[in-house]
Amino acid sequence: MKVIQFEDKPLAHYSYAIISGNEMALVDPARDPKPYYQLAEKHNVKIKAVFETHPHADFVSSHLQIHKETGATIYVSKLVGANYPHQGFDDGNSVTIGNTKCSAINSPGHSPDSITVIAVDEENNYAMFSGDTLFIGDVGRPDLREKAGNMKAKREELAGSMYHTIQNKFNHLPDTTIVYPAHGAGSLCGKNMSTDSQSTLGRERKENWAFKNLTEEQFMSHILKDQPFIPSYFGFNVDINKNGATNFESSIAQPEFHFKSEATQDKEALIIDVRNKEQFKENHISGSINIIGETEDDKLETWLGSIVKPEEKFYVVLNSVDDKEDILHRIAKIGYEKQLIGLLTLDDSIFETSEKLHLEDFKKHPDHYTIVDIRNRSEVAEQKFFENAISYPLNELRDKANDIPKDKPIVVHCAGGYRSSAGTSILEKALEGVKVYDLSDDIEQFKD
Template sequence: MKVIQFEDKPLAHYSYAIISGNEMALVDPARDPKPYYQLAEKHNVKIKAVFETHPHADFVSSHLQIHKETGATIYVSKLVGANYPHQAFDDGNSITIGKSTFSAINSPGHSPDSITIIAVDENNHHAMFSGDTLFIGDVGRPDLREKAGNMKAKREELAESMYHTIQNKFNHLPDTTIVYPAHGAGSLCGKNMSTDSQSTLGRERKENWAFKKLSEAQFINHILKDQPFIPSYFGFNVDINKNGAENVQSSIAKPTFQFKVDNSDFGNTVVVDVRNKDDFNKNHLPNSINIIAETDDDKFETWLGSIVKPEESFYLVIQSIDNRETMLKRVAKIGYEKQLKGLITLDAVTFEKSKELNIGEFKNHLDKYTIVDIRNKSEVEAGQVFDSAISIPLNELRDSKNEIPTDKPIVVHCAGGYRSAAGRSIISNLIEKIPVYDLGDDVTKFKKQ
């Protein structure tokens, strides 16, 4: 049995291909199935199965497309009530792929319908594909299903389920079992995940807080405390994954493209500019929002789905025609391609510019500025950078016009500079005549020791 891990860095998502004999199984595949097909061609194997550990909240899966294009059977818990062709896969169910046996363990906690996939090869090597149940160093958050579209479950009940899952469901597995989670550090599906991409069950039993000797009440209190915010697109994605997404290639072919635009009339439609901060500041369309998508380290998908609401129409300003296909695929990862009206590149016409902050002036006269801290609530609780700052998380900023004073110039900051570019652009769209500045990565000069 050979396990190949695929990583989607912006979403901190791991998916898997398991090759055994001349057959392949997939676990929690990303929106674009092409990499899995390329791997199958390389090894001359047939894709026989797609396992969905649960309906994901943070990305759109390609399980239905893969089924249609390869004939592979989709295996998912009967508790999902999936609206696509599938085979129920729950406690007691098992199948053989190549020379390996795959079985299901119902493992509720992150969601009521989560399953963990156990694979055992001919040499008795064990692997567990734990989805969003067991992470490296943590377990999945239990509070997403309260706001997950049509699939509801209370956080306290799911926290209790997670306690019993961790206490009882995996006890029969050997310490040597390799743990392959669906997410790593940076995902909003948990709060304290390791940067390691895999582990062993024995290591997790020793090091993961969830395996410590805690009472049920202590466990529930810990897991519910200080969870990150929930992006607005999470429930939207759960519903898409329950029904199965459209073919990604045909879906991303629908948005229009406008080359070298020389006018700024886009009505009330949101305009998202994905270029770097310097290019945006030099010239951008009025009322546009700067959500940077230069590299895979930029959490563009998460912030697009947090700032722009599901089904809210928007345009995308890109740097070059060379970025068109990449950005379409990034938008499609969270199912937002249907609401994307079109992509745009800008002509040499000057639209609007952003002023740079005089750091020396700001440092010497903090009292002359309104400082807006757009970090998450948990970050602010861990320590403020400026005692006088107003805290408004970035994902709430578009609805916070009345919370921002307009008697002084405004300076926006986050933790390292990425989010503040989006924050500055949003506040500039909300407030007229008052200068709005981005502190950027200079915020590190002000952090308290």
């Protein structure tokens, strides 16, 4: 058995190929199936199976497209109620891939319909593909299925299920079992994940808090505390994955492209500018929102799906035509390509420039400004940089903008400067006539 791990860095998502003999199985594949096909060609193997550990909330899977294009069988828990061709895969079910036996363990907790896939080869090597149940150093959050999916469940109910899963479901597996999770550090599907991309079950039993000798009440209290915010698109993606996504290539071919455009056509649609903050502040279309998507370290997918609501129409402003394919791919990963009207690069017109904060005046007279902290609530609870700052998390800012006092100029800050550019542009759009400044990376001067 050979396991190949694929990483989608912006979403901290791991997917897998299991190769045994002349056959391959995939686990939790990303939206674009091409890398898996390339791997199958390289090893001259046939894709026989796709395992879906649950209907994912944070990305769109390519399971249905892979089934249609390769004939591979999709294996998923019958509890999902999947609306695509599939084989039920639950406790007691197994399938052989080459010389490797893959079996299912129902492992509710992150969702009521989660499974863990156990692979054992002829040399008795064990691997567990734990989806969003067991992470390295943590377990999956239990609060994402209260409003999405055919099997809605309260967070308290799922937290209790996770306790029993961790306590009872994996006890028969050896310590040498390699743990392959669906996510790593940076994902919003958990809160304290390790940067390690894999582990062993023995190590997790020793080091992961969830395996400690806790009562059910203690376990539930810990897992329910301080979970990250839930982006707008999470429920939307659960529904897409339950039904199966449309073809990736044809979907990203639909949005229009306008080269060196003077303006957008639909005046009611949002304009999302993915250029860096320096380019944006120097010249941008009035009312546009700056969600930076320059590198893999930029969380474009997460913040696009948090700020823009599912099915809300929008345009994207690019720095260059060279960025078009990459940005389209990133938008499609969260299923937002169908609400994307078009992409454009700007012509040489002068649109709008953002005013720069007079930093020394702000330092001397911070009381002359309304300071808006757009970090997550857990970050604010841990440390405030300005005692008189008011807190409005970035994912809530569009809805709460009119609650912000307008009697003073506004200074927006986050933890390092990435989010503050988005927050500033949101308030510039929402609060006409009020000066809004971005503290940007100058926030470093105000940290203890």
